Amino acid sequence: MNPVNYLYLAALLFTIGATGVLIRRNAIVVFMCVELMLNACNLAFVTFSRLHGNLDGQVIAFFTMVVAAAEVVVGLAIIVSLFRTRHSASVDDASLMKL
Amino acid sequence: MSAQLAAYTTSTGEAFQFWVLGTVAVIGALCTVFMRKAVHSALSLAGTMIVLAVFYLANGAYFLGVVQIVVYTGAIMMLFLFVVMLVGVTAADSLKETIRGQRLLALLCGVGFGVLLLAGIANASLKDFAGTGQANANGNVEGLAALIFTKYVFAFEITGALLITAAVGAMVLTHRERTERARTQRELAEQRVREGKHVPPLPAPGVYARHNAVDIAGLLPDGTPSELTVSRTLRERGQIRDVSTQAINDLRALEQRSEDRLERTPIEPETFKRPEEASK
Numbered sequence: 305m306n307p308v309n310y311l312y313l314a315a316l317l318f319t320i321g322a323t324g325v326l327i328r329r330n331a332i333v334v335f336m337c338v339e340l341m342l343n344a345c346n347l348a349f350v351t352f353s354r355l356h357g358n359l360d361g362q363v364i365a366f367f368t369m370v371v372a373a374a375e376v377v378v379g380l381a382i383i384v385s386l387f388r389t390r391h392s393a394s395v396d397d398a399s400l401m402k403l
Numbered sequence: 404m405s406a407q408l409a410a411y412t413t414s415t416g417e418a419f420q421f422w423v424l425g426t427v428a429v430i431g432a433l434c435t436v437f438m439r440k441a442v443h444s445a446l447s448l449a450g451t452m453i454v455l456a457v458f459y460l461a462n463g464a465y466f467l468g469v470v471q472i473v474v475y476t477g478a479i480m481m482l483f484l485f486v487v488m489l490v491g492v493t494a495a496d497s498l499k500e501t502i503r504g505q506r507l508l509a510l511l512c513g514v515g516f517g518v519l520l521l522a523g524i525a526n527a528s529l530k531d532f533a534g535t536g537q538a539n540a541n542g543n544v545e546g547l548a549a550l551i552f553t554k555y556v557f558a559f560e561i562t563g564a565l566l567i568t569a570a571v572g573a574m575v576l577t578h579r580e581r582t583e584r585a586r587t588q589r590e591l592a593e594q595r596v597r598e599g600k601h602v603p604p605l606p607a608p609g610v611y612a613r614h615n616a617v618d619i620a621g622l623l624p625d626g627t628p629s630e631l632t633v634s635r636t637l638r639e640r641g642q643i644r645d646v647s648t649q650a651i652n653d654l655r656a657l658e659q660r661s662e663d664r665l666e667r668t669p670i671e672p673e674t675f676k677r678p679e680e681a682s683k
Binding site for chain 2: 305306307308309310311312313315316317318319320321322323324326327328329330332333335336337339340343346347350351353354355356357358359360362363365366367369370371372373374375376377378380381382383384385387391393396
């Protein structure tokens with residue numbers, strides 16, 4: 305097996321995540337799909353690190369994880385405060401600028 | 404290991420692992436997207452992330468593999484589950500389309516994007532995999548540390564600022580400052596009397612001698628359930644069980660059983676056919 309297959313898998317997972325973001329309307333599930341896309345990118349970075357034979361790709365994947373953690377914290381806080389005001393986690397209901 | 408990682412093709416064991424676990428990862432990703440309940444999506448995503456951690460380990464990223472399990476499946480997914488529980492586990496996504504044709508178009512876009520991405524990778528010349536054996540010679544964690552604290556030290560410092568900002572932001576977003584004094588019990592009682600509605604305590608849930616669960620609305624004298632008896636949280640989630648029709652259903656089942664026991668043939672509408680059907 306060629307290690308390029310890891311890249312194909314990463315592309316497939318990214319596509320599934322992107323489709324999920326477009327299809328789903330529950331804000332939490334949309335957020336999970338974003339996480340799936342981030343993870344697919346990480347897999348691609350790690351595979352590129354193996355391709356080039358240095359650890360730069362792994363460092364970038366590490367930074368991606370840190371940014372993803374920060375993003376999850378803020379995103380979930382936004383979802384919780386949205387749910388408090390609207391009593392719904394559907395992205396369709398958050399259609400007004402002012403809460 | 405390093406010889407295998409450097410090779411053009413992987414070992415048979417890694418290939419087997421890839422095909423088995425890759426299938427699991429794709430199925431988990433699809434379940435994440437298509438499961439109706441958010442809890443099921445979260446669990447599927449956790450499975451996919453664990454599989455990805457195994458792939459990191461197989462690719463020579465030992466530190467990242469462990470971090471993936473600890474941070475992603477351990478911390479982030481549990482945070483997701485907490486929020487799912489806060490928002491309501493049973494709140495299933497409605498499957499009604501609000502924009503006509505949106506789902507079909509989204510699927511089409513996704514397939515097109517995937518085909519482009521896969522074709523791009525297929526066209527790239529990714530022949531020689533150098534492998535991480537050379538880079539991991541002094542240990543994977545030591546190698547990463549050397550890079551992070553020399554070449555990427557500025558990005559690492561910025562990361563600290565980002566994490567602090569995110570923590571403060573989350574606290575600001577979810578914390579609600581009390582702007583006015585909490586009303587005492589006496590003030591609440593006075594307000595209740597002044598408004599004139601529900602002066603006594605709210606009625607208790609449950610139907611006496613039948614059910615006493617908190618999610619069952621008490622019945623009014625005319626047999627209709629009263630929503631006032633169920634707590635506000637359950638009411639807003641729509642988790643009220645209605646047992647007002649149960650008595651009639653029990654009676655109907657009892658009549659059915661007694662008819663079966665007495666071997667009475669129910670009066671079928673066959674004998675009362677309409678004239679036009681009987682003539683056929």
